[in-house]
Amino acid sequence: MNPELRSKYEVVIGIECHVQLATKSKLFCACDNDSRDAEPNTHVCPICFGMPGTLPVLNKRAVELALRMGLALNAEYPDNLHTKFDRKNYFYPDSPKGYQITQFDEPIVPGGFVEFPLDGELKRVGVTRAHLEGDAGKLTHPDNKDYSLVDLNRAETPLLEIVSEPDMRSSAEAKAYAKELFNLARYAAVSDANLYYGNMRFDVNVSVMEKGSKTFGTRSETKNLNSFQSIEKSIEYETRRQIVAIENGERIRQETRGWNEAKGETYSMRSKEDADEYRYFPEPDLPPLVITRAMVEVQRNELGLLPADLRAELTAAGLPVAEAQVLVADPDAAIFWHHVVSLDPEQARFAFTWLIGDRVKLADTTATTITASALDPAALVGAGQMLAGGKLSSSNAKALLADLWLASADPLVRATELGLLQQSDTGELGKIVDEVIAANPQAVADYKAGNARAFGALVGQSMKATQGKGNPPVINQLLKERLG
Amino acid sequence: MDLKRPIAALAAEVRAGKLTASDLVAASLARIAATDSFHTVLELNPQAAHDAEIVDARVAAGEDLPLAGIPFIAKDNFLTFDTHTTAASNILKPFRAPYEGPAILRLKAAGAILVAKANLDAFAHGSSTENSDFGPTKNPVDPTKVPGGSSGGSAAAVALGQACFAVGTDTGGSIRLPASYCGVVGLKPTYGLIPRTGVVAMGSSTDVIGPLTNSVADSALVLDVLAGRDASDATSIERDTEAYVATSGDLTGTRIGLIKEYLGAGLDTKIKDQIEAMVSQLEARGAKVEEVSLPATELALAAYYILVPAEVSSNLARYDGVRFGHSSAGATDLEETYRLSREEGFGAEAKRRIIIGTYVLSSGYYDAYYKRAQKVRTKLVGEFSAAFDKYDLLLGPTAPTVAFDLGSKSQDPLAMYLNDVMTVAVNLVGVPAISIPLGTVDNLPVGLQLIAPQRAERNLLAAASAVETIIGDWSAR
Numbered sequence: 015m016n017p018e019l020r021s022k023y024e025v026v027i028g029i030e031c032h033v034q035l036a037t038k039s040k041l042f043c044a045c046d047n048d049s050r051d052a053e054p055n056t057h058v059c060p061i062c063f064g065m066p067g068t069l070p071v072l073n074k075r076a077v078e079l080a081l082r083m084g085l086a087l088n089a090e091y092p093d094n095l096h097t098k099f100d101r102k103n104y105f106y107p108d109s110p111k112g113y114q115i116t117q118f119d120e121p122i123v124p125g126g127f128v129e130f131p132l133d134g135e136l137k138r139v140g141v142t143r144a145h146l147e148g149d150a151g152k153l154t155h156p157d158n159k160d161y162s163l164v165d166l167n168r169a170e171t172p173l174l175e176i177v178s179e180p181d182m183r184s185s186a187e188a189k190a191y192a193k194e195l196f197n198l199a200r201y202a203a204v205s206d207a208n209l210y211y212g213n214m215r216f217d218v219n220v221s222v223m224e225k226g227s228k229t230f231g232t233r234s235e236t237k238n239l240n241s242f243q244s245i246e247k248s249i250e251y252e253t254r255r256q257i258v259a260i261e262n263g264e265r266i267r268q269e270t271r272g273w274n275e276a277k278g279e280t281y282s283m284r285s286k287e288d289a290d291e292y293r294y295f296p297e298p299d300l301p302p303l304v305i306t307r308a309m310v311e312v313q314r315n316e317l318g319l320l321p322a323d324l325r326a327e328l329t330a331a332g333l334p335v336a337e338a339q340v341l342v343a344d345p346d347a348a349i350f351w352h353h354v355v356s357l358d359p360e361q362a363r364f365a366f367t368w369l370i371g372d373r374v375k376l377a378d379t380t381a382t383t384i385t386a387s388a389l390d391p392a393a394l395v396g397a398g399q400m401l402a403g404g405k406l407s408s409s410n411a412k413a414l415l416a417d418l419w420l421a422s423a424d425p426l427v428r429a430t431e432l433g434l435l436q437q438s439d440t441g442e443l444g445k446i447v448d449e450v451i452a453a454n455p456q457a458v459a460d461y462k463a464g465n466a467r468a469f470g471a472l473v474g475q476s477m478k479a480t481q482g483k484g485n486p487p488v489i490n491q492l493l494k495e496r497l498g
Numbered sequence: 499m500d501l502k503r504p505i506a507a508l509a510a511e512v513r514a515g516k517l518t519a520s521d522l523v524a525a526s527l528a529r530i531a532a533t534d535s536f537h538t539v540l541e542l543n544p545q546a547a548h549d550a551e552i553v554d555a556r557v558a559a560g561e562d563l564p565l566a567g568i569p570f571i572a573k574d575n576f577l578t579f580d581t582h583t584t585a586a587s588n589i590l591k592p593f594r595a596p597y598e599g600p601a602i603l604r605l606k607a608a609g610a611i612l613v614a615k616a617n618l619d620a621f622a623h624g625s626s627t628e629n630s631d632f633g634p635t636k637n638p639v640d641p642t643k644v645p646g647g648s649s650g651g652s653a654a655a656v657a658l659g660q661a662c663f664a665v666g667t668d669t670g671g672s673i674r675l676p677a678s679y680c681g682v683v684g685l686k687p688t689y690g691l692i693p694r695t696g697v698v699a700m701g702s703s704t705d706v707i708g709p710l711t712n713s714v715a716d717s718a719l720v721l722d723v724l725a726g727r728d729a730s731d732a733t734s735i736e737r738d739t740e741a742y743v744a745t746s747g748d749l750t751g752t753r754i755g756l757i758k759e760y761l762g763a764g765l766d767t768k769i770k771d772q773i774e775a776m777v778s779q780l781e782a783r784g785a786k787v788e789e790v791s792l793p794a795t796e797l798a799l800a801a802y803y804i805l806v807p808a809e810v811s812s813n814l815a816r817y818d819g820v821r822f823g824h825s826s827a828g829a830t831d832l833e834e835t836y837r838l839s840r841e842e843g844f845g846a847e848a849k850r851r852i853i854i855g856t857y858v859l860s861s862g863y864y865d866a867y868y869k870r871a872q873k874v875r876t877k878l879v880g881e882f883s884a885a886f887d888k889y890d891l892l893l894g895p896t897a898p899t900v901a902f903d904l905g906s907k908s909q910d911p912l913a914m915y916l917n918d919v920m921t922v923a924v925n926l927v928g929v930p931a932i933s934i935p936l937g938t939v940d941n942l943p944v945g946l947q948l949i950a951p952q953r954a955e956r957n958l959l960a961a962a963s964a965v966e967t968i969i970g971d972w973s974a975r
Contacts, residue, residue, distance in 0.1 A: 060597050064816045066590070066698045067577045067599060069731050101812050103859070105836055112815020162832075164820065293859035295868060298703035298809055300732050 015254050019261065023222045025253045026230050027182035029245075030217040031195050033174045033205045034149070035079045041148045041172035042070030042115065049167035050211050062170040064110030069299045070148075072099075076172040077122065079204040080146050081305065082313040083174055084123035086202040086320055087141045095305040097122045099146075099297040107164045108150040116147035116175075118294045122305065123174070129322060130194040131335060132187060139191050140179030149173050174204070180219065180230065185249035189242050192216055193343070196242075197321045200345045209240050216245055220252040222260065231256065232266040236273055236280050248273045251280055324348050327355065331362035340370050346385045347373065353391035354398075361398035368394070372412050376419055388422040389415065396425030404438040404485045405429070438485040440492060443476075446484070447492045450475045461497060469493065499525040501659045505568055505716045508662060509609070512567035513557055519550040519567030519611060522662075526569035526613045530660045536636045536645075538655040539571065539614040545580040546613045553609050563609030564723055571655045571664040573648075574615040575622055575698040576602055576707075581612075585698045586630040587620040589817045589824045589843025599696015600728040601665060601707050608723040613661055617651030620845045621814065622672055622700045624648050625917040628908045629847045636904065638680055639942055643901040646676030646917075649710060653680040656710045663720050664710045669701045670802050671896075671921025673708045674933035678896035678945025681935045683962075684710050685717040688952045689928035690735040692721075693728035699813040701806035702733075704925035714934065714962045718744035721955065738956060746967050747960035750784030753889045754961075758791045760894035760920050768939040769895050776936060776946060777893070779968045790885050790892065794877040798923035801874035803915055804858050804867050805926070810848075811855025817843060850911060875926045882927045886951040891961055895920055896933040896945035920947065930955050932962045936969060 037047050043061035046052075061068040084091070100118035123144035129136055151166040176195060182188045196214060199205040206213050221233035234256070236248045256266055271280040321342050328338035328351075341348045347369045354365040369384075377383060397414050400406040406414065406429060414429050429435050437443060450472055451458055457475075460468035476489045499521065501508075511517040523546050530539055543549070546569070553567050572578060575585040577595035584590045602612070619629035627650025628634040635650045637643035638657040645654040649666030653676035656664050666673045668686040677684025685708045692707040699705060709720035719742075726737035756777060761770060777787050819825035819839025826838030844852070858867035885892060897917055907913045924931045929952050933945035946965065950958035 063821060065596060065822070066583070066585075066593070066816070067595075067694075067696045069695050069733075071730060071732050103812050103815060105815065105818060107818075107820050107832065110816065110821065112818060113812050291860060293812070293856065293861075293864075295808055295812070295859055295864075298701075298733075 015257065019257065022224060023253075023257050024183060024225045024227070025185075025249070026180050026221050026223065026233075027185075027188045027249060028180035028219040029178045029182070029188060029191060030219070031176045031178075031192065032149075032215045033083065033176065033195070033199050033207070034213040035076050035172040035174055035204055036206050037073055037075045037079065037172055039073060040170040041073050041076050041146070042170050045170070047171055052167055054163070054165035054167060057167040058169070062110065063166055064112070070115055070297075072300055072303070073172060076146060077303065078309075078313055079172075080122045080144070080174050081310055082202050082317055083176075083199065083204045084126065084144060085310070085314055085317050086198045087123060087126035087128060087144065087176065089123045089126035089141070091124070091305060091307070091310045093307045095122075095124060096120060096302060097305060098302040099300045100294045101297050103293040106150070107162065108153050108169070110151065110166055110169055114147060114150065115297055115300070117145035121145035122303075123176070128178075128191060128194050128198070130190055131325065131339065132190045134335070137187060137190065139181045139187075142177045142179055144174050144176040147173050147175060185246040185253070188218065188249055189246040192242055192245050194321065197343060197345070201320050202317055212240055215240050218245055218249060220249055220256070221266070222253055222256045231260075232268050234266070234269055234271050234280070235286070236271045237283070239273055244273055244275060247278055248280055251278065255280070319349055319352060324352060327352060328366070331355065331359070331366070333363065333366055337370065341366060346383060350384055350391055350394075354394050357391055358395045358399065360402065361395050364398040364401065365394055368412070368415065372415070376416055380419065382419070387419045389419045390422065393418045393422070393425050400425065400429060400435075404488065405435050407436050407485075410434040410436065433483075435483065436485045437480050437483045438488050440488060443480070443484055443488055444492055446479045447476055447489060447496060450479060451493075451496060458497065469497075501526060501529065501569065501662050502712045504713060505565065505662050505711070505719050509564060509566045509568055512609075513563065515557075517567065519553040519557070519609070520547065522567045523547055523550040523569050523611055523613060526661050529658065530614060530655075533658045533660060536638055536641065536654055536658060537633055538616055538635050538651040538658065538660060540574050540584060540586065540617050540632055540651070541581045541615045543578070543580050543612045543614055546611055549606075549611045553611060556609065561609070564719065565605065565608040565610040568610045568663070569613045569661045570605060570610050571614045571616045571652060571661045572602065572612055573618050573652045573664065573666045575618060575667060575700075576615075576665065577696045577698070578602055578612060578615065581615050583615070583698070584632070585621045586618045586632055587843065587845065587848065588631045589839070590698070591631075591824060593823050595696075597696065600693045600730065601724055602696060604723050605665070610723075614655075616649070616655055616664055616666075619648035619650070619847065621698065621810070621848050622648040622667055622669055623810070623847045623851055625671070625675055625914050626902075626907065627651060627676070628904065629845060631845050634904060637901045637942075640901070642903060643942065644679065644904050646679030646897070646901060648672040648676075649684075650676045650680075652710050653677050653682055653684065656680070656682045656712060663712075663716055665707060665720075665724075666710050667697055667700070667705055668708055668925065669705050669806060670925050671918045673710060674896050674921050674931060674945065674947060675917060677710055677933040679901035679943060681938075681943030682710050682712060683714055683717050683935070684708065684933045684945075685721060686924060686931045687721060687725065687955060688735070688930045689925075690731075690733050691726075691737065691930075691953070691955070692724045693731035693734040695728060695730040701809045701925075702813060703809060704806060704928075706925070713744075714932070714959060714966045715744040717932070718742045718959045721959075725955075735953070738953070740956065742955055742959060744959040744963040746963040748784070749780060749961070749964050752785040752891065752961065754780060754785050754787045755790030755885050755889035755892045756787055757795065757892055757894040758789045759793070759795045764898045764916070764919070765895060766899050766939060769899070769944050772937050772939065772944055773893075773895055773946065776965065776968070780965070783964070783968070787893070788889075790889060792878075792881045792885060792923070794874060794881050795923045797874045798878055798926055799915065799919050801871040801878075802918070802922035802926060803854070804871040805875065807851040807855035808859050808868055809855070810851045811859065814844070814848060814852055819843070847911070878923055879927050882923075882929060890950070890957060892949040894947050894949075896947040897921070900939050900942035900944060924949055928952060930958050932958055934962050934965055934969070937972070
């Protein structure tokens with residue numbers, strides 16, 4: 015698109031994110047909530063199948079996780095928050111009861127905000143609300159068949175729908191917001207947050223308006239995006255499509271759109287011109303739920319570190335903001351780093367570099383996460399301190415950590431066993447250096463005549479004499495002292 | 499064998515080995531066959547004789563069963579394993595339940611035996627049992643009259659002595675009204691006292707399960723088995739720790755409010771006379787009876803016929819021809835599956851309520867109808883609560899008239915809805931009430947209604963038992 019044309023317009027973005035909560039059972043029944051690889055309709059019971067006479071029973075754990083996520087979203091809870099459930103009525107084969115149990119006007123998360131760094135600044139996006147609801151089942155439409163298939167394994171899986179304010183003004187902001195929600199869901203440990211399995215799904219509302227305008231344009235809603243890239247690309251596509259339409263004098267229709275990943279295009283699914291008629295009313299089968307201060311505080315205590323806490327620690331340790339994001343996006347490694355730093359702040363940089371570098375390769379080759387590995391923060395501190403103290407070369411430090419990744423051991427003991435320790439004792443090394451100088455008069459003469467390469471040869475001879483275990487900077491220092 | 503004898507006595511004889519469950523079930527099945535022209539029953543339980551043998555074995559093994567060998571009939575909106583569960587509707591005609599709820603399970607555990615499923619207005623929508631998709635039930639006293647509804651099959655079955663008791667449901671009067679028309683005792687407990695799980699939902703916020711029996715004592719005994727919270731129903735409540743019994747209490751000092759609005763225009767004067775005669779009797783026995791006005795009760799019927807259809811429209815959405823029940827053979831796509839299955843499967847009254855409910859919940863109408871009706875409900879709760887500050891019990895007729903002619907109101911839904919005018923407020927408020935046979939008018943039974951505060955079933959049953967004693971003395975005279 016012509017950049018000049020594009021610059022006439024401003025895009026306004028709001029996001030609804032469905033987070034699948036990591037409960038053991040479904041939202042209203044005892045069925046297993048994890049049916050990722052299960053045969054269709056094997057994780058169902060009369061309740062989630064919508065049989066006559068069945069009643070929903072609210073999953074306590076889902077309420078706890080929703081509250082915890084609410085705190086991660088900076089929600090402020092009054093002493094007693096009155097929440098309730100409502101029925102959203104619509105016919106579709108993936109909705110076995112003919113209505114969805116959701117929360118219409120008294121959500122469990124009353125609002126909050128999300129903050130994240132973007133282009134060197136801290137961006138804040140408002141959260142309007144987040145509510146609990148049961149997921150729908152899954153429909154498949156086999157090719158060339160005159161039927162569709164309904165799988166209700168996913169029906170009544172607990173979802174927390176997080177609704178943002180229309181606070182985002184670029185696809186990059188929207189993507190960063192979505193990534194931050196992804197971070198928050200994992201730090202708060204409320205969801206498996208596996209995008210491949212649709213544990214987090216995003217609906218993106220996009221409208222454009224002329225720059226400086228105070229009135230938002232008509233929005234489209236692109237539904238069911240499950241990757242950060244598709245969020246970014248669909249917003250860019252929608253922005254272009256809407257600008258072109260407006261420039262052509264067309265009216266933007268309020269509609270629901272889908273995303274065609276292969277074509278990189280959105281497509282119209284249904285018009286929303288006629289306001290949705292969901293006939294919401296209070297769910298008579300579930301009593302209202304009062305969230306007490308005590309319930310909230312239990313979850314506040316459960317809530318560990320959040321991305322903002324880690325960013326502050328990383329900044330305090332003087333680490334570059336952009337790279338720090340890489341570590342923040344990896345909660346297990348970031349929390350590991352936090353533990354390392356609380357044991358020895360001096361190891362902040364070494365641990366950071368190792369965690370975002372060699373650790374990633376190690377996790378890959380061993381197919382083991384850092385949490386599942388044998389390595390603990392104290393061992394990483396030990397290796398870092400030996401490196402700093404000259405007892406380990408940096409390559410041997412990596413080798414030691416690779417070994418401790420597989421089996422837990424005392425770092426010093428293990429480095430000794432593996433012969434990884436380097437010699438830094440000036441007395442011992444001094445004798446060796448003296449011997450090398452005595453044995454290589456020609457090199458000494460060359461060096462003194464100004465041949466820098468001769469010095470390298472002397473270092474090499476000294477290292478060889480230590481069988482590679484001498485500390486190179488120490489040897490350099492000793493040679494320089496002696497040769498003047 | 500007379501199945502109208504007190505349940506406690508029959509069960510005691512079974513426990514003592516003087517009678518067997520098999521005897522009682524055989525008597526029940528024989529009586530059902532002999533009186534089948536009343537069309538109380540939709541399906542017999544083919545396992546009843548087998549179940550009776552099992553109960554006899556349990557008794558022989560020394561189990562102390564409060565309802566040992568007692569045959570009962572369940573309204574066909576209770577899910578039961580061994581029969582179909584149709585809710586008297588074509589859309590559920592082929593349906594067989596994959597589970598049973600706490601009410602049925604508790605009765606079976608107590609030694610009761612399900613012998614049959616009773617007729618009802620389809621999905622419990624109605625006051626005469628004429629809305630059954632499988633034909634009406636006839637009044638046991640006069641087969642040209644309706645038995646009332648929606649638990650008409652259940653009430654008539656008990657009156658005919660087809661079983662020792664029946665379980666029904668009461669959403670706006672569906673136990674009390676047919677009890678009144680058929681001359682049996684019908685108890686509507688506090689909302690939530692008996693878990694609703696396993697009963698086809700009508701109006702979820704007012705549906706209750708309750709017994710239909712030949713005496714207050716029988717009602718108490720059955721309630722005692724049925725009552726109590728169950729984890730499967732989040733709206734269910736804890737029972738009293740003490741047993742529910744019907745010990746005829748001393749009425750001295752009992753404060754009773756006579757509901758003024760139920761005695762006005764529309765009430766058959768002969769029924770009014772009987773109520774007033776009973777009031778004198780109660781006063782003679784030391785009760786203090788005063789007229790009390792509950793102005794919002796005049797709005798209760800209108801509010802009820804907004805709120806309950808709203809819930810009905812949503813509760814009936816699951817009958818869509820996709821997973822169970824009737825699915826139209828003629829459908830060629832999804833929309834037709836919905837449209838035809840529901841068109842063929844639902845009767846006129848269910849459709850009427852779906853349309854009303856859909857309308858009152860629609861945007862633009864919600865505030866004017868649903869929300870306003872909720873305000874009436876809140877007002878009713880307040881008025882009842884204020885009345886119970888002054889009175890231990892409220893009293894009135896159960897229905898404005900005695901049973902009417904079959905077919906006389908079936909073309910006039912509004913006239914039909916008016917039968918519920920004295921019962922719906924109790925459901926909207928959630929308090930317990932009982933209909934007791936008071937006498938007859940024009941040779942047809944008349945019911946007296948007693949209403950108590952929430953969870954005051956024990957007081958309600960004691961007073962009902964006292965009233966029953968007075969009536970017994972009357973009849974004896």
